[in-house]
Amino acid sequence: MTTPATAPAAAIHPSILNCDIAHLAEELARIEGADGVHVDVMDNHFVPNLSWGLPVVEAVVAHTSLPVDAHLMIEDPDRWGPAYAEAGCQIVTAHSEALVAPVRLARELHRLGAGAGIALRPSTPLEAVEDVLGEFDLLLIMTVEPGFGGQAFIESMLPKIERARRLVGRRGLELRIQVDGGISAGTIERAAQAGAEVFVAGSAVYGAQDALAAIEQLRALARAHAH
Numbered sequence: 001m002t003t004p005a006t007a008p009a010a011a012i013h014p015s016i017l018n019c020d021i022a023h024l025a026e027e028l029a030r031i032e033g034a035d036g037v038h039v040d041v042m043d044n045h046f047v048p049n050l051s052w053g054l055p056v057v058e059a060v061v062a063h064t065s066l067p068v069d070a071h072l073m074i075e076d077p078d079r080w081g082p083a084y085a086e087a088g089c090q091i092v093t094a095h096s097e098a099l100v101a102p103v104r105l106a107r108e109l110h111r112l113g114a115g116a117g118i119a120l121r122p123s124t125p126l127e128a129v130e131d132v133l134g135e136f137d138l139l140l141i142m143t144v145e146p147g148f149g150g151q152a153f154i155e156s157m158l159p160k161i162e163r164a165r166r167l168v169g170r171r172g173l174e175l176r177i178q179v180d181g182g183i184s185a186g187t188i189e190r191a192a193q194a195g196a197e198v199f200v201a202g203s204a205v206y207g208a209q210d211a212l213a214a215i216e217q218l219r220a221l222a223r224a225h226a227h
C-alpha cells in the first residue's frame with residue numbers, strides 16, 4: 001500500500017455507496033482523479049443495511065485505476081477480511097467492535113500485500129484500539145453512525161480525531177487517520193484541522209454535478225487546513 005511518506009497529506013476517497021450501481025463503470029470513471037475509491041460492505045447484521053460483497057468489490061477493482069479501500073461493516077471480519085485483500089483492495093478496514101483477533105487479521109492482510117485498517121463507531125473510544133494501533137496502517141474514525149450515506153457529520157468526533165493525531169505523533173506511528181461520514185465542503189476543514197488525512201466523501205462527490213470539481217474543492221480545503 002501507499003506508505004505514509006508518499007501518501008498525499010489530504011487524500012479524498014469517494015464512497016460509491018449511493019452512486020448509480022447499474023452504471024458502475026461510468027460512476028467510477030467520474031471520480032478518476034480522486035486518491036482512492038471507498039467501498040462500503042454491509043451485511044445487515046453489523047449495521048442495519050445491506051449493500052454488496054466480494055463480487056461487486058472485484059468489479060470495482062477491475063474497473064478503476066484508483067486504489068480501492070474496503071470498509072467492512074460486517075460481522076466476522078476476521079474470517080472475511082483476507083478475501084478482500086485477495087480481491088485486490090489496497091486497504092481493508094474492519095470494525096474494532098466486530099474483530100476478535102485484530103493483530104492476526106492485520107498480519108494476514110499484510111502477508112497478502114494489502115494495508116490494514118481498523119474502524120471505530122462513534123461510541124467506541126480510542127482506548128479500545130490503542131494497544132493494537134502499531135499493527136495497522138489506517139485508523140478510521142466514523143463521523144456518523146455506520147450504515148447509511150447522507151447523514152450529518154457528528155461534531156463531537158473532533159476531539160477524538162485530535163486525540164488520535166496526538167497519539168500517532170507521540171508514539172511515532174505510521175498510521176493514517178481516515179474520517180468517514182458527513183464530509184463536505186462545510187465540514188472537511190474542521191476534520192483536517194483536527195488531524196484527519198484521508199477523507200471519505202459520498203454524497204458530497206456523487207451528489208455534485210461535476211464530481212471531479214467537488215473532489216478538487218474538498219482536497220484544496222483539506223490541504224489548506226492540513227496538519
Ligand SMILES: O=C(CO)[C@@H](O)[C@H](O)COP(=O)(O)O
Nearest residue numbers: 146147149150181182202203
Ligand atoms: O461508511 C459509510 C456509512 O456507513 C460511509 O462511507 C458513507 O457512505 C459516506 O457517505 P456520506 O456521509 O459522505 O454521504
Ligand SMILES: [Fe+2]
Nearest residue numbers: 040071180200
Ligand atoms: Fe464507509
